[in-house]
Amino acid sequence: MVAEGGMVVVREFDPRRDCRVVEELERRCEVGPCGKLSLFTDLLGDPICRVRHSPAYLMLVAEMVVGKEDREEREIVGMIRGCIKTVTCGKKLSRNGKNSKDSTKHLPVYTKLAYILGLRVSPSHRRTGIGFKLVRRMEEWFRENGAEYSYIATENDNQPSVKLFTNKCGYSKFRAPSILVQPVFAHRVPITKRVTIIKLTPSDAESLYRRRFSTTEFFPRDIDSVLNNKLNLGTFVAVPYGTYSTESWRGSERFLANQPESWAVLSVWNCKDVFKLEVRGASRVRKGFAKTTRLVDRAVPWLRVPSVPELFRPFGLHFLYGLGGKGPLAVKFVRALCGFAHNLAKECGCGVVATEVSNSEPLRLGIPYWKRLSCAEDLWCIKRLGEYYSDGSVGDWTKSSPGVSIFVDPREF
Incomplete structure (x- = not known):
């Protein structure tokens, strides 16, 4: 991908050389769990620590490459984190559930779900397709690892983020919990x-x-x-x-x-x-x-x-x-x-x-x-990546009605 001023290369995060630059990018983007709070820093110089506790995770960075090979300059202008786990997407009635006195007469239906978080693009390089490229590369990794769905969380009034995922990346609005x-x-x-x-x-x-x-x-x-x-x-x-x-x-x-x-x-x-x-x-x-x-x-x-x-x-x-x-x-x-x-x-x-x-x-x-x-x-937005189900079937989860609770x-x- 070629952006204004150079070529953008997406690669895996390297903790040995990228920590300080990524931490500074996080500060400049001023994004946190809700619009009122801004993320100050990940601790211990470990930007990947927010997904490290998941079963499978990956962090990618977008690097702007300017100049020729003998005199090229590289600058990290974007990043994204992703993780994969298995979660409940619905429930099914157990074979003896109708006659059972046990309140747990329904069994969970599981699916392999991927989650995107920490998408950041430098303010000076936004609206150049870098965020889209990062999402697409992360989705490739999700598919390679068998994820059936991918979802993201963003503030409902964060229109640039909502438009990126719903208009360009094929996600649909799914759930709207409160923080x-x-x-x-x-x-x-x-x-x-x-x-x-x-x-x-x-x-x-x-x-x-x-x-x-x-x-x-x-x-x-x-x-x-x-x-x-x-x-x-x-x-x-x-x-x-x-x-x-x-x-x-x-x-x-x-x-x-x-x-x-x-x-x-x-x-x-x-x-x-x-x-x-x-x-x-x-x-x-x-x-x-x-x-x-x-x-x-x-x-x-x-x-x-x-x-x-x-x-x-x-x-x-x-x-x-x-x-x-x-x-x-x-x-x-x-x-x-x-x-x-x-x-x-x-x-x-x-x-x-x-x-x-x-x-x-x-x-x-x-x-x-x-x-x-x-x-x-x-706002939680979701996208279907696969056509198969690992444990039972609930149809297309993206079209299901919300339940009373979420975990x-x-x-x-």
């Missing part, structure tokens, strides 16, 4: 004493998720790898006070066989050790107001002032995923778990806690967040 972001205050969030919160072991958490949530869209088949990852800080279950305790808990199997009327669950992922964010473009007045709220909150924490943390410098976050539960009090139990997660993030020095849920998720009513920091529609993989946030 909900809550600041971490200087004071601890009180948690009702009517709820007991129990931390599960990774194997116990896996059992709970597979039994209750394996038919949820985008549920990762390798959930055990997620839960055993060093970045996973734990899975926590909220139950009514007096029904269970850490000492009386006998595992998820017994719990699900004799559930309380209401309960809730979530897991916490440590993004703080992977990348950092910062809010840019704030006025001095806004920064001064934020600082004042922090000073008041620290001086009189019993007032529980909703203080604004230092978001105008690089800060870390914890991501909440695997939210679920049942019963008339499940929303209140989710709120208690979010308070627990807030206090954990405070102890770890994070600036915010974030989660991503379907717009139709009933439990989102229990998730505290600030609208100014959140993203109402994180957001923390490795891709």
